[in-house]
Structures are given as structure tokens and as C-alpha cells.
Amino acid sequence: MRTDTVYKKAFNRTANMLRDGQLAGELPSENELRRRMCVSRTTVRKVLQELIRRQLVTEHSGIRAAGRAVDDNDYYPDAETTPRAKHVEQHFMEWMLRRDTRPGTSINELELARQFGVATNGIREFLIRFSRFGLIEKRPNTGWLFKGFTEDFALELFEIRVMFELRSAHLFSRQPGTSPLWGKLAALKIAHTELLKRIEIRYHDFSGLDNRFHRLINEASPNRFIDDFYDVITFIFHYHYQWNKQDEKQRNQAAILEHVAYIDALESRDPERIKQACQAHLASARTTLMRSLIGLDQ
Amino acid sequence: MRTDTVYKKAFNRTANMLRDGQLAGELPSENELRRRMCVSRTTVRKVLQELIRRQLVTEHSGIRAAGRAVDDNDYYPDAETTPRAKHVEQHFMEWMLRRDTRPGTSINELELARQFGVATNGIREFLIRFSRFGLIEKRPNTGWLFKGFTEDFALELFEIRVMFELRSAHLFSRQPGTSPLWGKLAALKIAHTELLKRIEIRYHDFSGLDNRFHRLINEASPNRFIDDFYDVITFIFHYHYQWNKQDEKQRNQAAILEHVAYIDALESRDPERIKQACQAHLASARTTLMRSLIGLDQ
DNA sequence: AGCATGAACTTTATCCATAAAAAACAACTT
DNA sequence: AAGTTGTTTTTTATGGATAAAGTTCATGCT
Numbered sequence: 001m002r003t004d005t006v007y008k009k010a011f012n013r014t015a016n017m018l019r020d021g022q023l024a025g026e027l028p029s030e031n032e033l034r035r036r037m038c039v040s041r042t043t044v045r046k047v048l049q050e051l052i053r054r055q056l057v058t059e060h061s062g063i064r065a066a067g068r069a070v071d072d073n074d075y076y077p078d079a080e081t082t083p084r085a086k087h088v089e090q091h092f093m094e095w096m097l098r099r100d101t102r103p104g105t106s107i108n109e110l111e112l113a114r115q116f117g118v119a120t121n122g123i124r125e126f127l128i129r130f131s132r133f134g135l136i137e138k139r140p141n142t143g144w145l146f147k148g149f150t151e152d153f154a155l156e157l158f159e160i161r162v163m164f165e166l167r168s169a170h171l172f173s174r175q176p177g178t179s180p181l182w183g184k185l186a187a188l189k190i191a192h193t194e195l196l197k198r199i200e201i202r203y204h205d206f207s208g209l210d211n212r213f214h215r216l217i218n219e220a221s222p223n224r225f226i227d228d229f230y231d232v233i234t235f236i237f238h239y240h241y242q243w244n245k246q247d248e249k250q251r252n253q254a255a256i257l258e259h260v261a262y263i264d265a266l267e268s269r270d271p272e273r274i275k276q277a278c279q280a281h282l283a284s285a286r287t288t289l290m291r292s293l294i295g296l297d298q
Numbered sequence: 299m300r301t302d303t304v305y306k307k308a309f310n311r312t313a314n315m316l317r318d319g320q321l322a323g324e325l326p327s328e329n330e331l332r333r334r335m336c337v338s339r340t341t342v343r344k345v346l347q348e349l350i351r352r353q354l355v356t357e358h359s360g361i362r363a364a365g366r367a368v369d370d371n372d373y374y375p376d377a378e379t380t381p382r383a384k385h386v387e388q389h390f391m392e393w394m395l396r397r398d399t400r401p402g403t404s405i406n407e408l409e410l411a412r413q414f415g416v417a418t419n420g421i422r423e424f425l426i427r428f429s430r431f432g433l434i435e436k437r438p439n440t441g442w443l444f445k446g447f448t449e450d451f452a453l454e455l456f457e458i459r460v461m462f463e464l465r466s467a468h469l470f471s472r473q474p475g476t477s478p479l480w481g482k483l484a485a486l487k488i489a490h491t492e493l494l495k496r497i498e499i500r501y502h503d504f505s506g507l508d509n510r511f512h513r514l515i516n517e518a519s520p521n522r523f524i525d526d527f528y529d530v531i532t533f534i535f536h537y538h539y540q541w542n543k544q545d546e547k548q549r550n551q552a553a554i555l556e557h558v559a560y561i562d563a564l565e566s567r568d569p570e571r572i573k574q575a576c577q578a579h580l581a582s583a584r585t586t587l588m589r590s591l592i593g594l595d596q
Numbered sequence: 597a598g599c600a601t602g603a604a605c606t607t608t609a610t611c612c613a614t615a616a617a618a619a620a621c622a623a624c625t626t
Numbered sequence: 627a628a629g630t631t632g633t634t635t636t637t638t639a640t641g642g643a644t645a646a647a648g649t650t651c652a653t654g655c656t
Contacts, residue, residue, distance in 0.1 A: 002609045002646045006439060029600060040648040045601090062601085084610065110637055119611045120638080121419060125426055132430045134522040141304060141617060141638065156521045163461055223454045224432040229523070300616045300639045327630065338618040343631090360631085382640065408607055417641045418608080439608065439647060 009081040010039050011047045018056060019070040027057065027064040084118055088126045091116045093239040096135070096149065103148025107136060133232055149240075154293055158286045161233060162279065164226045165214070169262075169278045171221035173269045181220055182267075188213055189263045192256050199253050206252035207241070213259055217266075244292045251288055258284060307379040308337050309345045316354060317368040325355065325362040382416055386424045389414045391537040394433070394447065401446025405434060431530050447538075452591055456584045459531060460577065462524045463512070467560075467576045469519035471567045479518055480565075486511055487561045490554050497551050504550035505539070511557055515564075535587075542590045549586055556582060 014037070017023050027033070030048070034041045048064065051057040056074065058067040092112070095101060107127070113120040127144055130136060135153065137145045147153070175181060188209070195205055211234060218226055241248070258281040265277035312335070315321050325331070328346070332339045346362065349355040354372065356365040390410070393399060405425070411418040425442055428434060433451065435443045445451070473479060486507070493503055509532060516524055539546070556579040563575035 001611065001644065004646060006647060031600075041601095042647055042649085046647090108637070121612090122610070124638085125423065128423055128426045129429075131427075132526070134526065143618095143637075153522075156523060159521055160523045163465065167461065223457055224451075225454060225458045225527070228430070228432065299614065299641070302616060304617065329629075329631095339631090340617055340619085344616090406607070419642090420640065422608085423639095441607075441648095 003080075003084055005081050005083045006039055007043050007046050008076040010037050010043050011050060012075050012081060013037055014047050014051065015056065015070050015074055018051075018066050023066055025065065027066070084122055085126065088116055088118055088122050089130075092123075092126060092130070094243075096146070097239060097243055101146060103146065103150055105146040107144035107146055109143070132228075133236065149293070151290060151293055154286065154289050157233070157236070158282065158289075160229060162282050164229060165217065165278055165282060166275060168217045168221060168226065169266065169274050170271065172217050173266050173271070173274055175220050179220070181216065184216055185263060185266065188216060189260060192260050192263070196253070196256050196260075199249065199256070203249040203252045206256065207237070210255065210259075213263075240289070240292070246292070254284065255281070301378075301382055303379050303381045304337055305341050305344050306374040308335050308341050309348060310373050310379060311335055312345050312349065313354065313368050313372055316349075316364050321364055323363065325364070382420055383424065386414055386416055386420050387428075390424060390428070392541075394444070395537060395541055399444060401444065401448055403444040405442035405444055407441070430526075431534065447591070449588060449591055452584065452587050455531070455534070456580065456587075458527060460580050462527060463515065463576055463580060464573060466515045466519060466524065467564065467572050468569065470515050471564050471569070471572055473518050477518070479514065482514055483561060483564065486514060487558060490558050490561070494551070494554050494558075497547065497554070501547040501550045504554065505535070508553065508557075511561075538587070538590070544590070552582065553579070 014023075014033070027048075028036075030041050030044050033044045033048075037044065048057065051067075052059050052064075054074065055067045056070060057064055095112070095115075109120045109123045109127070112123045116123070127136060127138075131138060131144075134156070135147055135149060137147060139145060172181070191209060195202060195209060214230060218230060258277070262274075262277040262281050265273040268274075312321075312331070325346075326334075328339050328342050331342045331346075335342065346355065349365075350357050350362070352372065353365045354368060355362050393410070393413075407418050407421045407425070411421045414421070425434060425436070429436060429442075432454070433445055433447060435445060437443060470479070489507060493500060493507060512528060516528060556575070560572075560575040560579050563571040566572075
């Protein structure tokens with residue numbers, strides 16, 4: 001049966017809004033709520049119905065208003081708000097990066113399905129989606145081959161990344177001075193220096209900033225294939241570093257400094273300087289990844 | 299139910315071998331046949347059983363040999379030898395390129411399933427696989443958006459293609475003279491000039507040659523992401539030109555000449571000359587595609 | 597006319613079932 | 627011991643069913 005994670009997530013969000021007082025007085029119309037939560041009206045109605053049943057919302061002659069205070073255990077647990085497909089993703093990435101899954105291992109849809117507690121269909125869809133990451137390969141009628149999260153993989157990934165990033169940085173720097181992206185870049189630079197001040201405790205925030213920065217660079221000259229490739233990178237890094245936290249603070253601190261130098265270079269519009277800064281940053285990112293790969297490898 | 303296309307294709311192939319006299323005398327063992335046909339022994343046995351039933355093969359005391367002559371209508375029809383997934387692909391590509399499918403159209407899994415006569419599952423798997431081509435986009439819980447086979451698409455595709463090809467051509471030219479790829483390149487050049495002589499009738503053969511040529515260039519410095527991207531190109535071109543045959547002979551003739559110039563440039567190892575030849579060729583490929591796109595667009 | 601709610605309908609996400617194909621096991625032959 | 631064939635088990639490809647979520651239609655209220 002389809003999971004009701006959309007409903008549960010919407011419910012939790014609405015409960016949050018009630019608690020924050022964002023929904024004081026008469027509640028907005030179903031359509032208005034629908035728009036705010038990005039779900040269908042059907043789901044909004046289901047949420048409202050349950051809120052009323054639990055007296056979190058009252059309804060008198062068609063007028064709805066906040067009811068009793070929201071309690072911590074009114075919320076659905078987080079696990080129930082993620083769709084199956086996402087669970088499969090998480091399980092699989094853990095299976096791949098955490099366990100001793102060696103290059104050359106063959107992947108068995110049925111076995112994974114049993115292990116993750118989902119239907120084979122879900123596994124298969126995930127694997128198809130995942131195959132564009134270049135880590136697995138399908139052999140028809142037979143199964144999938146895990147090619148390994150290896151040094152080769154990292155090298156090939158970074159070769160493309162450098163190519164794309166140099167191209168995008170170059171095009172970024174040649175935008176007219178009137179482009180709004182310059183403003184965004186300046187803002188990002190400030191965010192970087194702010195984070196640097198609080199690095200001791202906030203170093204986790206870097207990955208969000210990293211993402212915003214590299215996506216901003218691409219924004220000046222959009223290309224869907226480059227964007228897609230950046231999705232690959234984001235995905236890989238997300239999971240890889242989630243389970244690989246050595247030196248995180250130090251790594252991020254260094255990366256912030258590199259970003260700042262890179263931003264300065266962009267603002268200078270000097271092609272050679274941009275190239276240097278960009279390459280320096282990516283080279284260090286690559287070294288970091290490679291080092292942690294070797295740790296993974298024994 | 300799963301289709302038995304693997305069996306039927308294997309059957310047809312075996313029938314062909316019988317007809318060609320490749321299986322004269324005592325038939326090879328099941329294992330040997332298995333290896334030659336790249337299917338499992340289970341399938342081989344099924345084929346043999348049917349061949350015997352139809353007396354195309356005789357069996358006396360465990361010895362199998364060719365039986366009566368193979369007739370044209372011993373073969374299974376071609377349509378029955380392609381798996382469902384492939385049918386879906388063909389139908390979808392036709393739907394996309396042939397019909398007046400406009401950018402922004404939303405794609406309905408259920409409707410396509412009905413239209414193509416398959417289960418929704420198959421459609422969904424195809425769409426997931428196809429999504430890496432950058433022509434469709436998934437919106438969760440809602441459906442897929444067709445972004446259109448547009449001019450933008452072609453431009454973005456070619457921007458990447460040029461980047462990759464320049465990189466690969468450059469690295470190819472810097473291989474040691476002892477690399478076996480130089481020999482392959484020379485052979486390909488001959489194949490090109492041969493084809494040119496027979497261009498009047500054999501111009502269809504160009505696409506195979508084109509593929510071999512560009513894949514050879516990539517072989518000198520393998521990168522899975524570049525290979526994958528070349529798969530995208532191959533796929534797109536395959537279907538696009540399958541339905542768009544204006545000027546095919548002329549186009550291919552021009553492309554052969556460009557290839558030869560490109561090969562000469564590679565053999566000269568002169569970076570600047572390589573760059574020129576490569577760019578010239580890709581520019582003309584792009585123009586061709588763009589022109590046919592405009593035809594498609596009204 | 598435009599927006600709100602109610603109800604009906606359609607589509608997606610998900611599970612389950614099963615024949616075809618592959619793989620593993622067993623027994624036999626040379 | 628290595629290669630055959632026969633048999634059994636496992637896995638993949640594909641169809642089908644259904645609750646959840648999205649969308650459309652109908653009705654009523656300013």
C-alpha cells in the first residue's frame with residue numbers, strides 16, 4: 001500500500017504552524033493552506049479532519065480556529081514522514097559505503113528487497129536512478145554489478161568537475177557588472193566570513209554554503225547537463241561525509257578560505273587568477289576525498 | 299508475465315546457424331552453445347527441445363544433429379524477440395519525436411501504459427532511465443514534465459559534447475606512438491575512404507562508423523561520465539535521425555570528409571590543428587541537428 | 597463572477613504474484 | 627578431474643491490485 005507520508009509530513013508542518021502562532025484567529029481557507037504547504041487540497045482536508053478530531057483545531061458552523069495547545073506527542077514520528085523510496089536510498093547508501101561492499105560485488109534485487117523490507121520494484125527503481133552515478137552497472141536478465149567507490153571513480157568524477165567548474169567560473173566572471181548574481185556572490189562572501197567566525201560550533205553549516213556557492217556559479221550560464229552532474233556530486237558528498245566525519249571542522253575551515261579566495265578571484269575578473277583559485281579549491285577537495293577513500297579501502 | 303523474447307531470439311539465431319551450415323555434423327554441447335549465444339543453459343535447452351520437436355534437429359541416443367532444412371516460417375517474428383522495455387522505449391520516442399508533443403506537456407504514466415499496452419511499472423522504469431537525457435523532469439506525486447526537444451536542449455548538449463571531445467582528442471593525440479589505438483585509427487580512416495567510394499548506396503553505414511570513431515577517441519583516456527554522455531548522444535541521434543531522413547546522403551558524405559580531416563589532424567599531433575578539425579566537425583553536426591529541429595518545431 | 601466546500605474521479609506509489617531466465621546442485625560419463 | 631546432461635532453486639521481468647494523493651466537477655455562498 002502507498003505510504004501516507006505526504007499527509008503525515010503536512011500534518012506535522014501544520015501542527016508546527018499552530019504552535020508558532022502562525023495560524024492565530026480564523027484558519028485560512030483550504031486552498032490557501034494547500035498553496036502554503038505544496039500539497040493537494042485532498043491532503044489538506046485530511047490534515048484538517050484529523051486536527052479537528054484531536055481538538056487541535058475547532059470548527060463551529062464552518063469556521064475553523066486553533067484549538068488546544070499542540071503537544072510534543074501530537075507529532076508523527078519522523079520515520080513515518082519519509083517515503084519508501086527515500087528509505088531505500090538511505091539503506092542502499094549505507095549498505096554501499098558502510099559495509100565491506102567490495103568492487104565487483106553483484107547486487108541482488110531480491111536480497112536487498114528482503115533486507116530493506118520493501119518490494120523488489122522499489123529496489124529496481126532506485127537502482128535505475130542510481131545507475132547514472134557511475135557506481136553500478138546493469139547486466140540484463142542477470143543483475144547489477146557494483147563497480148566500487150574507488151579511487152578511479154573519484155578521479156573520473158573530479159576530472160569532469162574541474163572541466164565544468166572552470167567553464168562556469170569563466171562565464172560567471174564575464175557577466176555584465178549589472179547582473180544580480182554579483183550581488184548574490186557578495187552576500188555569499190559575507191556568509192562565508194560570518195561562518196568562519198563561528199567555525200568552532202557551526203562548522204556543520206558549511207555543506208549548505210558549499211552547495212549554494214557552486215550552484216550560484218552555474219547559474220550564470222545554465223546547462224542542464226552540468227546541473228545534473230552537480231546533483232551527482234552533491235549526492236555522493238552528502239552520503240560520503242555523513243559517514244566520514246574525521247577532521248570535519250578543519251576540512252571545512254580550509255574550504256571556506258579557499259572559497260573566499262575563489263570569490264575574490266571572480267570579483268577581480270582576472271581569468272588567470274580565477275583559474276588558479278578554482279583549481280586550487282578543487283584540487284584540495286579531491287585530495288580530501290581521496291584520502292578518506294583510502295581509509296575506506298582496507 | 300515475463301516475455302520469452304530471450305528464448306525466441308536464441309531460437310532464431312540457432313535456426314540461422316543451422317541454415318548457414320555452422321552447425322553441421324554433431325551439435326556442440328549445451329554449454330558450448332550457451333557460450334556462443336550468451337544465454338543461460340536453461341534457455342539453450344528450451345531452444346534445443348523445440349528444435350527437436352520441430353525436427354529441425356534430430357536426437358538419437360543422446361547425439362544431436364541437424365535435421366530437416368530450416369524454412370522461412372520456422373522463425374519467430376521479429377516483434378516477439380524484443381523485450382517489453384525496448385518496445386516501451388520505441389513507442390515513447392515515437393510519441394515524443396513524431397507526434398506534436400509540445401514542450402510543457404505533462405506525461406501521464408497510466409495513459410502511456412494504456413496507449414503502449416504495458417503495465418505502468420514498465421513505463422515508470424523507462425521514464426526514470428530516460429530522465430538522465432535531460433528531456434523530462436519528475437515532479438513527485440504528480441507526474442513527469444516533458445521539457446521539449448528544443449533548440450536549448452541541442453545547444454546545451456553540444457556545449458558539453460564539444461568540451462568532452464576536445465579533451466579526449468587532445469589526450470588521444472598525446473598517446474605514445476606505440477599505442478595500438480593509432481593502428482585502429484588508421485584502419486578507421488581506410489574504412490572512411492572506402493565508404494566514401496560507395497557513398498551512393500551505402501550511406502546508411504555512416505552512423506556505425508561515426509560511433510566507432512568517436513568511441514575510439516574516448517578510448518585513449520576512459521572516463522565513465524564521458525562514456526555515459528556519449529550514450530546519451532548516440533541514443534538521441536539514433537532516434538532523431540531515424541525519423542528525419544532529409545539529406546541523409548549529403549549530410550553523411552560531408553561528415554565523412556570532416557572525419558577524415560579530423561583523423562589527419564590527430565595523426566599530425568598538432569594541438570591547434572586538432573582543435574580546429576574537431577570544432578569544425580562538431581559545429582557542422584550541431585548545425586545539422588538545429589536545422590532539422592526547426593523543421594520539427596512548427 | 598469568484599471563491600469555498602463537498603464529492604467523484606484519476607493518477608501515483610507501493611506491494612504482491614508468477615512465468616521466464618539464470619544459477620546452483622546433483623548425478624553420470626568418459 | 628573435467629565436461630555432459632537432468633533437476634531444483636533463485637532471481638529478474640512483467641502484469642495486476644489498491645490505498646494515498648492529486649485533479650476535476652458540482653454545488654452553494656457572497
